[in-house]
Amino acid sequence: MEDHCPLSPSGALATSPTFGGESSTVATKLSAAQLTGREESHLVELPSGHYLQLPAAEAFTALQADAREAGFELAIASGFRSFRRQLAIWNGKACGERRVHDDAGRDIAMDSLTPREQMHAILRYSALPGSSRHHWGTDLDIFDAAATAPDYQLQLSPSEVAEGGVFEPMHRWLDQRMAAGQSRGFFRPYNLDRGGVAPERWHLSYAPLSLFCERQLTAELLLSCWEECRATEAPLMLGDEVRANLSQILLNYVSAAPDWCPVQYSP
DSSP states (O other): OSSSSSSSTTTTTTGGGGGGTTTTOOOOOOOOHHHHTOTTOOEOOOOTSEEEOOHHHHHHHHHHHHHHHTOOOOOEEEEEOHHHHHHHHHHHHTTTTTTOOTTSBBBGGGGGGGGHHHHHHHHHTSSOOOOGGTTSEEEEEEEEGGGGGTOOOOOOOOHSSTTTTTTTTHHHHHHHHHHTSSSEEEOOOOOTTTTSOOOOOEEEEEHHHHHHHHHOOOHHHHHHHHHHOOOOOOOOTTTHHHHHTHHIIIIIIIIOTTTOGGGOOOO
């Protein structure tokens, strides 16, 4: 990665210029390039090698300490994800190079679907490049590293976080922390199935920052992003179908439910 703020030699989070040198200041507006994952100057590196905005990184470090006291090892499976990486995931699924599965985990025969059906099948579990919450440096996928052997193959699947699943105890603990207002500002934007993006109990979002990012993301901004990337990136596969249905995609697959976090975090 380039243009991020590194850790200091002591391992503490370095100060990000995005926040004017004040770690307690919350940035409420990202540039279009930052919001769509094409620029990374708003990020700092965590000891794990993942990247978040500085206030989110500090809050997550505190939540990790809370979890450790409760017997869990809260770890990041995925933090910031660039536009280029999300484009590779999307196009890989659209062209059949990457697996696409249904809610039961069964492979979907993409070549038997119409372009619109292919688009919805991908969107159920993968975000459009430029629209992923992972671009913002506020969202991350987590797991309990203390609950598995070192050679465990992490899936981030519903069965892992459901009752009886290997990570369910940690998520039950997180449920209690969220209900008590003690989750350090992290909540689950995709906790319920509204018929669009699949529920992701493992996906946490730092509400004090991500709510502002949600308000910034528009169809016009995404269209401009894709146009600007035409000269340097691979074309967005299923692009015609995506553009024709973009407003509905934003509503069903990008927007979180209005009550995904407590009202006091709302801008």
